């Protein structure tokens with residue numbers, strides 16, 4: 001069973017397929033859409049070993065001329081050095097304007113490969129084959145590509161929409177449970193910000209999701225992507241509405257930075273951030289205690305963390321948040337829930353209320 005969605009962005013529109021066994025059909029799906037036979041697969045060492053052979057074989061079978069470039073596993077590969085290696089490889093294998101770059105891997109590979117495709121010959125086609133739940137439900141829609149600078153994450157990048165996204169839920173079978181749970185937060189987040197029925201689907205099917213049941217996975221991944229596609233369609237270059245996707249992220253990003261990106265998975269930090277933002281909304285009288293409990297119950301069942309580590313200074317966390325680029329005139333722009341399935345954007349919350357809720361830490 002495969003679901004086909006369409007990310008509607010005018011001339012940048014593209015199909016997004018979610019199913020099982022898709023890796024063996026990459027060649028078939030790409031064939032009618034590719035302008036030339038040359039493709040370069042960008043992947044990391046782990047994903048290459050497990051999944052590149054199937055993809056490569058399927059492409060070769062359809063007559064594609066396939067080359068592969070492998071980068072080391074991990075965030076460190078979102079670097080100028082690995083970016084340069086990919087450009088070298090594109091040049092060495094003589095990819096031209098009609099060629100396709102295939103990003104096969106997690107969010108790191110999607111961001112790095114997408115950025116390499118965005119600038120090579122002023123932009124060539126790229127296909128995303130995300131292999132982590134995080135990348136499948138989040139990075140697969142939106143067209144954001146980037147590498148890091150030593151001074152900050154994602155500082156060098158471009159908007160470049162893929163031509164095609166292929167999501168194979170079979171790849172999740174090798175993903176550690178911790179990463180499944182952390183990736184699931186972006187689905188739960190989407191439920192809270194705009195889709196109560198998606199939230200309910202996760203509540204009702206959590207065990208099946210964690211047991212990697214194909215049918216439920218395909219359902220929640222496509223629903224998350226449909227929601228994100230609707231938001232992105234209204235705000236392709238992130239000027240307004242798209243900000244709602246940052247629910248839980250302002251707190252989460254500060255926590256990730258303060259713990260040097262090595263203590264929490266992104267999704268775990270966002271889980272704590274969502275719990276904190278929801279509590280702030282309760283404190284401000286715009287979110288009910290019952291809805292707060294409903295969100296925290298689901299996060300708890302998914303074994304996601306809810307509170308900041310006790311040794312972390314609330315003041316330091318607070319100050320880190322206010323240093324973030326999302327501050328507008330000294331006020332934080334916060335995404336706060338008003339019910340499950342609805343949020344508001346608030347930039348009038350006093351800093352003292354923010355510090356108060358971080359200190360409360362419940």
Ligand SMILES: NC(=O)c1ccc[n+]([C@@H]2O[C@H](COP(=O)([O-])OP(=O)(O)OC[C@H]3O[C@@H](n4cnc5c(N)ncnc54)[C@H](O)[C@@H]3O)[C@@H](O)[C@H]2O)c1
Nearest residue numbers: 046073106107108109131132134135138139144171174175
């Ligand atoms: N462009 C966007 O919109 C967007 C959105 C969210 C996150 N991101 C970026 O994505 C990155 C995080 O993504 P990620 O969590 O996927 O990280 P990742 O790409 O580093 O993958 C995490 C780890 O999982 C491994 N892995 C990948 N697929 C696997 C599989 N099927 N089975 C087992 N292991 C597998 C990788 O080798 C790596 O070690 C960050 O750099 C973040 O900035 C981008």
Ligand SMILES: [Zn+2]
Nearest residue numbers: 138186266270
């Ligand atoms: Zn996120």
